[in-house]
Amino acid sequence: MxxxxxxxxxxxxxxxxxxxxxxxxxxxxxxxxxxxxxxxxxxxxxxxxxxxxxxxxxxxxxxxxxxxxxxxxxxxxxxxxxxxxxxxxxxxxxxxxxxxxxxxxxxxxxxxxxxxxxxxxxxxxxxxxxxxxxxxxxxxxxxxxxxxxxxxxxxxxxxxDLPLQTNLVKNNDSVLRIGFAGRLVEQKKVSRIINALELIKNDIEVEVHIAGNGPLQNNLEKRSKEFINSKITFVFYGFFKNMNDFYSKLDVFILPSVGESFGLVVLEALSRGIPSIVFSDTGACVEFIEHDRNGYVVNSEVELSKKIAALSDVNLRNELKLKMGTMGLKNYDxxxxxxxxxxx
Missing domain, CATH: 3.40.50.2000 (Glycogen Phosphorylase B;)
Structure with a gap:
């Protein structure tokens, strides 16, 4: 050609x-x-x-x-x-x-x-x-x-790149695995996730998977050590080359940023059948979320903590995945x- x-x-x-x-x-x-x-x-x-x-x-x-x-x-x-x-x-x-x-x-x-x-x-x-x-x-x-x-x-x-391998298989693990991927900088507001988990750290078991590096990495790792005696555990991967492997670890993806011009990582998560949570001020990716069908839009850290707690219910997570199986993303190919x- x-x-x-x-x-x-x-x-x-x-x-x-x-x-x-x-x-x-x-x-x-x-x-x-x-x-x-x-x-x-x-x-x-x-x-x-x-x-x-x-x-x-x-x-x-x-x-x-x-x-x-x-x-x-x-x-x-x-x-x-x-x-x-x-x-x-x-x-x-x-x-x-x-x-x-x-x-x-x-x-x-x-x-x-x-x-x-x-x-x-x-x-x-x-x-x-x-x-x-x-x-x-x-x-x-x-x-x-x-x-x-x-x-x-x-x-x-x-x-x-569509279609991608999806994560629609039902997961009966009692531990909720949430994740974030992106540069660890102020705009990404990863601290919002940590602040929300502070409110429920003794209530539910949560694994927090964080992919990415940046100037705030040391600070975030230091804060994660405050959860040692709680039900919350953190894993920091730094730069993660194979993102398919990263997304396969998650039940829920969270993007807490402010003012994202697009938010490609949310699309990547949704395409793999992973329910996603964003904040109302996160940016353009708010438009990708259909409430109670593929995820949630929250307005505060308190609201985020409540959604995380709710998604610790395995049945709710599996219901969302079933709903997501009927959704198409072909417009974003x-x-x-x-x-x-x-x-x-």
Whole structure:
């Protein structure tokens, strides 16, 4: 099959996270498509990249020049992490440059003001097209940065690799296994799970499985030691490469984040037949949850503790899994996302 179009995804690295999962899933479809997606990494190359054809610029001494030459070989450039050295080459190119809005964080004080001005300049002066993963992500962007030409913004939802092995087998284990996967940073609010468990730590047996690493890992592990004499046990895995193995350990998945532009991990859990709980302020993934059918949306840590306690009932968990067996996620298949991106 001849290649009609080449697309380049620009990333800082291929570490853990939903963005990397999403981009790698797009690249996986190369062999069944008449387009070809490639990845450029400008910050750090992963320990192992055997599965993917990665352009490595992490050790480049003249990144601006290399980048300017490289992007001429591609029909479209999808930028998932933008750096100043890319601006002029991308502006000179002008056509088919797309910035993905995955959830901008601005910090506080002078740093926040500088970043807001920086993004406002990029969007309004350079005129790059913007792709948001959800309506929530679009609204989040517009709250933080003025965009004078709204026509620059498109919404193309993320997708995952379907079908996946599901976890619909009934589980009669009295121990409830809950889990979280993601970067251990402030936005992910893993402390919400721990605070909720504090309220029921002597009532039910719970295993807490946490996949991911980040600056808050030591703090979270320290807090978990406070549960040593309770019915709650914690397992911290750090970076977990094979997420199928991780999800197979769980009865319930919890995403306690604030302001997720999409929340791919919730889709991954649901596709495996795992009921999921999110907070009402978690973000776009709230839309994935159908109450008492595939999970719950909670408003507080107290409400989360009550849902966890309720799901310790094996019968309730199995009822949810039966209901989930009749639900379809075909609208979130990665091939649908890929088709939309290929024709941009």
């Amino acid at each position: 001849s290649i009609k179009k080449k697309i380049l995804h620009v990333r800082h690295s291929l570490g853990e996270g939903g963005i990397t999962t999403f981009v790698q899933a797009l690249v996986d479809l190369n062999k069944s498509s008449d387009t070809s997606h490639h990845i450029l990494v400008w910050k750090e190359l992963p320990v192992s990249d055997d599965e993917f054809d990665v352009v490595d610029m992490s050790k480049s001494t003249s990144r601006k020049k290399e980048f300017a030459n490289l992007i001429q070989d591609y029909d479209s450039i999808f930028v998932h992490s933008l750096m100043p050295f890319m601006l002029i080459p991308l502006f000179k190119r002008k056509s088919n440059v797309y910035l993905f809005q995955h959830g901008i964080t601005f910090g506080k004080g002078k740093k926040k003001i500088f970043k807001q001005l920086y993004y406002a300049l990029i969007i309004n002066f350079f005129g790059f097209k913007i792709i948001c993963s959800s309506e929530f992500a679009k609204k989040k962007l517009l709250r933080k940065v003025p965009v004078f030409n709204k026509k620059l913004i498109s919404i193309i939802g993320f997708g995952i 990665i091939s649908n996302t890929r088709s939309k991106l290929d024709v941009l």
